[in-house]
Amino acid sequence: MNQGTLGDCLRSFQNEFNANERVKKLVKGWDRSIVVEATDSEPVFTMIVHDLIITDLQPGAHGNDDNDLIHLQASEETLIRIFSGDYNPANALIDGELSVFSSEKDKVKLEAVAIVIWGM
Amino acid sequence: MMIAGLSAITTAGWSVLAIFLSALLCILISASIAELASMYPSAPGIRTYLKVSFDDRLSLTLVYLYLIFMVLVAGVESYLFARVTKVIFPGLPTMGIVFGLLAFTIIVNTLGLELPRSLQIISTLLLLLSVITLGVYGIVKVNPAVTGSSLIDGSNVLGQLKLLPATIIMAVFLFTGFEWVTMLGLRPQAYERRIPLSMPLAIVTLLLVYSVFASALSYQLPRQTISDTPVPQVLYFISLLGPNGGYVAWGISVLAIFSTFNAGIMGGARLIYVLTREGNLPKWCGRMSLRTGAPVGGIITLGALVTVSSVLVVTYELELLAAVVGSAIVSFVYAAYVLAAIVLRRKQPKARRTFRTPSPRWLQWLLVFLLPAMGLASLFSQVNMQFQPALTLTVLIVLAWFMAHRSLLRVGRPTPNSVKERI
Numbered sequence: 001m002n003q004g005t006l007g008d009c010l011r012s013f014q015n016e017f018n019a020n021e022r023v024k025k026l027v028k029g030w031d032r033s034i035v036v037e038a039t040d041s042e043p044v045f046t047m048i049v050h051d052l053i054i055t056d057l058q059p060g061a062h063g064n065d066d067n068d069l070i071h072l073q074a075s076e077e078t079l080i081r082i083f084s085g086d087y088n089p090a091n092a093l094i095d096g097e098l099s100v101f102s103s104e105k106d107k108v109k110l111e112a113v114a115i116v117i118w119g120m
Numbered sequence: 121m122m123i124a125g126l127s128a129i130t131t132a133g134w135s136v137l138a139i140f141l142s143a144l145l146c147i148l149i150s151a152s153i154a155e156l157a158s159m160y161p162s163a164p165g166i167r168t169y170l171k172v173s174f175d176d177r178l179s180l181t182l183v184y185l186y187l188i189f190m191v192l193v194a195g196v197e198s199y200l201f202a203r204v205t206k207v208i209f210p211g212l213p214t215m216g217i218v219f220g221l222l223a224f225t226i227i228v229n230t231l232g233l234e235l236p237r238s239l240q241i242i243s244t245l246l247l248l249l250s251v252i253t254l255g256v257y258g259i260v261k262v263n264p265a266v267t268g269s270s271l272i273d274g275s276n277v278l279g280q281l282k283l284l285p286a287t288i289i290m291a292v293f294l295f296t297g298f299e300w301v302t303m304l305g306l307r308p309q310a311y312e313r314r315i316p317l318s319m320p321l322a323i324v325t326l327l328l329v330y331s332v333f334a335s336a337l338s339y340q341l342p343r344q345t346i347s348d349t350p351v352p353q354v355l356y357f358i359s360l361l362g363p364n365g366g367y368v369a370w371g372i373s374v375l376a377i378f379s380t381f382n383a384g385i386m387g388g389a390r391l392i393y394v395l396t397r398e399g400n401l402p403k404w405c406g407r408m409s410l411r412t413g414a415p416v417g418g419i420i421t422l423g424a425l426v427t428v429s430s431v432l433v434v435t436y437e438l439e440l441l442a443a444v445v446g447s448a449i450v451s452f453v454y455a456a457y458v459l460a461a462i463v464l465r466r467k468q469p470k471a472r473r474t475f476r477t478p479s480p481r482w483l484q485w486l487l488v489f490l491l492p493a494m495g496l497a498s499l500f501s502q503v504n505m506q507f508q509p510a511l512t513l514t515v516l517i518v519l520a521w522f523m524a525h526r527s528l529l530r531v532g533r534p535t536p537n538s539v540k541e542r543i
Contacts, residue, residue: 026410039472073161073308090397096160096168101307107162108413115410 006043006076006083007057010036013083014047014054022116024052030109033063036083038076070110071101085118121200121350122293122447123334125440128347129501130287132338134280136331141284142291143327147320148487149454150298151477152461154316157302158475159464161311164394165302166453173460173467180400180524181517182456183391188516189449190388191422192442193296195429197381198222199439203351204373207366218430221377225385226423232412235378247375251329254368258336258360266342285494286501292454293447294330297380298322299457300387312474350439385426389418400527444502444509445516451495458487 017023027049034047046063048056063069074082078097081087090111092098100107126135156169163169166186170179202217228234235243298319305315333353337346340359346352353372357365393415396406407417433439461477462484477484499509 071308088397090394093162094164094167094171094394094398096163096172099161099163099308101162101305101310103306104303105413108408112408112410112413 009080009083018053035061035071037073040075073099124352135334138287138291139330142288146295146323150319152458153299154475155461155477158311158473169460173463181520184520184523186453189446191425191429192446194426195433196439196442198430199433208370229419232414255332255336258340263340286498289451289494289498290447316475388422389415392418399531445512448495451491455488455491
């Protein structure tokens with residue numbers, strides 16, 4: 001797995017996220033920096049959610065405000081499966097394959113986004 | 121109520137010793153839980169830790185047993201709140217108060233309403249400080265009608281020692297819930313120190329509160345009076361403060377409802393949600409409000425179960441039975457946590473652990489065997505209950521096993537994990 005694979009997956013997710021009108025309703029007033037970190041390889045990315053869309057996907061971990069930062073950790077393969085709609089993030093959390101460092105409400109919001117984009 | 125239960129079988133001094141030793145046990149258990157949390161940070165604790173450590177049937181049985189425990193405890197707490205409320209409003213029906221409390225809690229949580237964080241902290245601090253302050257006051261201002269202090273009682277030491285294992289497990293009931301903090305880490309670094317330290321700190325705080333209060337009760341009320349009521353705090357505050365003491369007892373109960381009772385309901389609802397996401401429960405149990413994030417299905421399901429539990433507790437006055445059985449259940453679950461930490465050291469020796477329990481292996485194994493043994497002993501500690509607690513626990517274990525069996529059959533059906541496969 002090379003650095004481009006997770007990055008490509010997240011770019012594709014960004015496009016799906018931004019194109020979905022129901023997601024926009026869900027993330028109204030919800031500006032966040034979402035750090036996506038692969039624990040078994042180097043890739044770390046930060047998705048910036050601002051004004052109803054993911055405005056940027058930056059390499060590296062960014063964002064300092066504790067209240068607006070969400071940190072996801074998993075193996076690269078697991079992250080790719082999650083952001084491809086191939087692995088339910090709630091199940092990944094329960095299975096211990098994914099860690100989500102955020103408030104409880106933000107965890108729920110992330111799962112809600114997954115529900116809206118891929119349906120469950 | 122558990123302090124009243126302890127008073128029924130032992131003296132105040134031995135109760136305080138049991139509370140102290142129980143706190144020590146819980147601190148040791150918390151170290152294992154902290155190690156598990158560092159391996160699976162932010163995971164829904166009991167479900168994940170037991171799932172990765174044991175086979176499906178065993179782990180699910182334990183999870184359902186824990187859920188049953190939460191239902192029992194909520195039923196007892198709502199009944200006790202009703203008993204305290206009737207001191208202020210004696211004309212209100214007990215069942216009406218219970219239904220009112222449950223309805224209020226269910227509606228508030230379904231709507232996703234919650235107290236601001238600062239208010240939660242203030243109300244909890246107020247609760248703790250009130251109990252400690254009024255406890256110390258009760259120790260200082262001894263009731264002259266209570267002849268001699270029963271806190272230090274050197275009689276029948278052997279008999280008291282025999283009861284100690286059971287009283288320790290009963291006292292564990294006072295500390296349960298400390299493990300729920302493991303889901304709350306906001307950063308990976310939190311699982312290196314903050315989360316592992318927060319559990320023993322919480323336990324020590326509760327140890328102080330309960331020890332002071334258990335002692336203070338004995339300085340204000342005769343032992344028989346304490347054990348004769350499930351809400352001795354009411355008589356305590358009346359003895360200390362006069363007729364208005366009832367309002368103080370009620371005020372403290374209200375503060376407790378806003379914190380611990382509500383947290384218990386939400387914790388149970390989230391556990392139901394987690395089980396549903398895995399396919400172990402029907403889909404409607406996992407309904408979630410996308411707007412507020414409230415696990416609506418879990419709240420309503422748990423609310424219905426707690427209502428049944430409350431009706432049974434109120435109708436047949438089963439509060440002490442429920443508490444004794446609950447203590448035994450929790451002793452099995454806590455033993456499972458410690459065993460899970462041992463098992464994962466073998467299964468996943470190279471897995472990332474940002475915290476390791478400092479307890480030596482032999483001590484962990486001792487806990488694994490001691491906790492269930494003490495839990496079983498506690499089932500026979502209440503002389504007037506004879507075999508009721510043991511029979512009740514047996515029925516509940518069979519029920520939990522059956523639910524696990526049904527869940528495995530349900531999950532065994534072709535249910536694709538991948539959404540795209542379904543499409």
